Amino acid sequence: MASAQSAPSLFWRLIDGLEALLRRLVPPKRRGVTGWLFLAPALLLVGILAVGLGYIIEYSFHELDIATYRLKDAYSLGNYQTLIERPVYRNVLWRSLLGAALVTAITLFFAFPYAYAMTRTRSAAMRKFLLIALFLPFFIGQVVRAYGWLIILGKQGVINAMLAGLGLGTLDLIYNYGAVIFGLIQYMLPFAVLLLLPALAAIPEDVEMASEGLGANWVSTFRHVVLPMAKPGLIGAGIVVFTLTLTDFAMPEILGGGTTDFVASAIYDSFFQISNAGLGAALSVALVLIGSAFVALFFSIAGSTTLDIGGEKK
Amino acid sequence: MVDVRQISRRFGDTLAVDDATLSVRRGDFLTILGPSGCGKTTLLRMIAGFLEPSGGHILIDGKPMDDVPAHRRSIGMVFQKLALFPHMTAAQNVAYPLKMRRFERGEIAARVDRFLKLVRLDGLGSRRPHELSGGQQQRVAIARALSFSPDLLLLDEPLSALDKKLREEMQLEFRRIQQELGVTTINVTHDQREALVMSDQIVVMDAGRIEQDAAPEDVYQNPSTGFVARFLGMTSVFSGIVVSQTDAGPTIRVGDREMHGRAGCAFKPDDTVECALRAEQIRILEAGDDGCDTQVVATVEQRIFEGDRVVYQVRVPALADATLYAFDHDPLQHRRHGVNSTITIGWNAADLFAFPVEPAT
Amino acid sequence: MAKRITGTGINRRTLLQGTAVTAGALMAPNIVIAQEKPKELIVRAWGGAWGEALKSGVADGFTAETGIPVRLDFTEDNEIKPKIWAAVDQGRVPPIHVNWDTTTNATISARRDVCVDLSDLPNLKGLLPIAKPTGLEGWPLVNTYSYVYVCAYRPEAFPEGAPTTWKVLLDEKFKKRSALYDDGIGFNPIAVIAGGGTLKDIPDNMEPGWEFYRKLKANEPLLGEDPDFTSWFQNGEIDIACTISVNARAARESGIEVEWTVPEEGCKVDTDGLWIPRGLPENEEYWAKQLVNYALSKDAQEKWCGALGLPPVYPGLPVPADLQGDPAYPTTPEDYAKLVSIPSPILVDNQPIWFAKFNEIFQG
Structure with a gap:
């Protein structure tokens, strides 16, 4: 009894000491300040981002003067007019949005069982394997992975070599929209799994058992219990994958063969290829607006309480 | 109605349930009682169909359940953590098994109403679980487990998380509902009081094995093993050596004293035995009171006031310094024997249980 | 100072x-x-x-x-x-x-x-x-x-000899197997001529060129930059490309079978x-x-x-041995006559316009 008591008392004495130290360092009246102090770096970053966005918005209202290759001083809506008038921007935007939707849907479809298996497997070795398999691609950057796919899926790549060896002829596996979508799904999968994991881990196994015991087969259990309870995770993962895909540059650029640009490529081209910062800025603003609108739409469909940002409500 | 036959379950190297056999009569309330980790929840989950037995069979209504998945068994279960569906209202929770079992819409509404009323939640059906109190959540869980009129109700320590007062209230509530519906029930708990209050039949388990299977009174009064004796009630245990054995019971020497006791089996002289004495069977004797078979002088080591009673922890030098516990139930006097004071205690031969010493585990 | x-x-x-x-x-x-x-x-x-x-x-x-x-x-x-x-x-x-x-x-x-x-x-x-x-x-x-945006090709894909016209790009045979620069650079004026226009049409009437691009788009060419062309030839992804002779020569020097030519419409020199x-x-x-x-x-x-392997601005230097008489190494006025040269101011003024149009056709 005596020895059992002395250990916690030492521990508590340590805690008391730390608290006393904290009290001395930070007077109680100033406690509120420390909270803000910790927030400061994040606020600073967001602030800088906001300033940058402000510049971009400003640029977007000036047209390019070809004679001097500077933006004209006069304000105008010309860049936005160009975006609306030229069907190419509509097409590129549509291609990006469709791509983002496809990638989001397919990625979630594959990520869900993966994350589910990770939270439910009883074998530690299996969990470790799933974890490593998930994280390994993280160490390989997007560009390297895209080039990897070029090597594997190219005309003289492993797949086509095998097909040719079987006398089946070769397939066009890269430099098309499908290749871009495929590359993006492969890239987004770990993000989606990581974002789904906590949501699925928060679903007690008991609840699934209860559903089963109450007469639901696994399909019904999945539909009526697991899926609704995983909704916060699905929405979170969906938003992340959607926005990352919508604004992706490397995959369409490398796997698309030059004719399946996403919006980011169009922005790059405006800024760098034709040195038209005004048009590029207008495109950027449009992308931010449309992306935000879609995220807002997600939230409104899913209900604002989805992410349970306020914590447990009593 | 439920027959569990020689069922075992192995997790890796450990046998969580070891050759358990029990049966429940229709309409009865059976409690599986045991300390945590004794295998009682594993046994319950095998009956529910969430775990496959490593050996043995389970029969419900005479039908083997070997290949029947959980969702095809007619069993309602209340989980330790309730496992309510947080995204559904109380009424939707109660309606869930009815929908899954394709009851008609009108029937579903009627049953939800009826069962919410049964658990006294009428009017709260539209609330989500997190908007209900702990006791109310319990009631939703019960209503959900019963609304489809299952053949069998399983309770996996659903009351263990509640505070004492609410727990005791809910014990009576469970019993009321169970008797009102006449549903066969298997309850799992580590709470002896709960087991004694609610059950028609108690199965005591320890380390995966069934120690005793009997009516509550029997389990309490005639424990078949030292474990059961220790587990139920406040019991003092000390060891002794058998001197002789007659039909009435063994005579045992403990320290300097010899005394008569009672046993479920016949001992041979020189057998080492465990002696168990329940606290309420030990009387604190006034001077000149000699109505007990055995009397000893003891020293008070601790005096614990519990409101309706006082518990004395005493040391008996004559019994090789054994530590015994005795109650004092006299609310008017609560004789205040101080610590270190000397008292005389006594008991009757019929109340001293002798068990063979269990092999060390 | x-x-x-x-x-x-x-x-x-x-x-x-x-x-x-x-x-x-x-x-x-x-x-x-x-x-x-x-x-x-x-x-x-x-x-x-x-x-x-x-x-x-x-x-x-x-x-x-x-x-x-x-x-x-x-x-x-x-x-x-x-x-x-x-x-x-x-x-x-x-x-x-x-x-x-x-x-x-x-x-x-x-x-x-x-x-x-x-x-x-x-x-x-x-x-x-x-x-x-x-x-x-x-x-x-x-x-x-100076350098020439030549018509580079894999001889294997042209058993009858070098292609004589850029119109071969429209051939069904080269669907997904041709390549241009991703901003149309080096080909825009040629497209006008291949599409039935003349040098005089540039820059005021580019429509024949855009029409040519629209037909080409159906044939799904790859679009890339200098290093892409070499690796595409290397990996057998393409049979024909409009690229600077340097890239084709580099591919050939690394052991890939690539030839180049100046088709009848000419090639852009820059x-x-x-x-x-x-x-x-x-x-x-x-x-x-x-x-x-x-x-x-x-x-x-x-x-x-x-x-x-390009003609320098320093006069009178010897031509590299492997490029003697090569159409991509113009030295005489006759050589230059086969090529298409657009003055820089026209290129500069029209770059954004042509780029937008090119993009519209190929990204649309």
């Missing part, structure tokens, strides 16, 4: 501040005052065969002569441009000393007024007229060689040049000019352009 700069550890920023203070005193001709040598000179360059040619032809020789190391910076030409512009606008030191650029892009930078005038370089004298930039005052840039961004410390600008001057010397031109 020069006397003040004694140590070698002085960074460029310090130097800039120093020069800014005494800006008024800098009117004296550079050449007279011996200039402190910078630690290194940075030249933006294209990678692959291009960078190697610059290193062996110019950089190494210059370093041997002056002792100043030359570092090649392989930042994309399009990406260095806004960086230099921003640096000049904000009065910072630009990130490079010399920019190796297409004449079109260099002209755009000259219009933006970020280029140092090179008129006083001694080696400008005696160069071919093509070295002088058009539509600009003075020498904000100097062209260093030039690349060098220019120096404004805002460099005085001594660095001085040595950057010396580097450009060196690149125009007979020796450097012979080695550099010889390695590239």
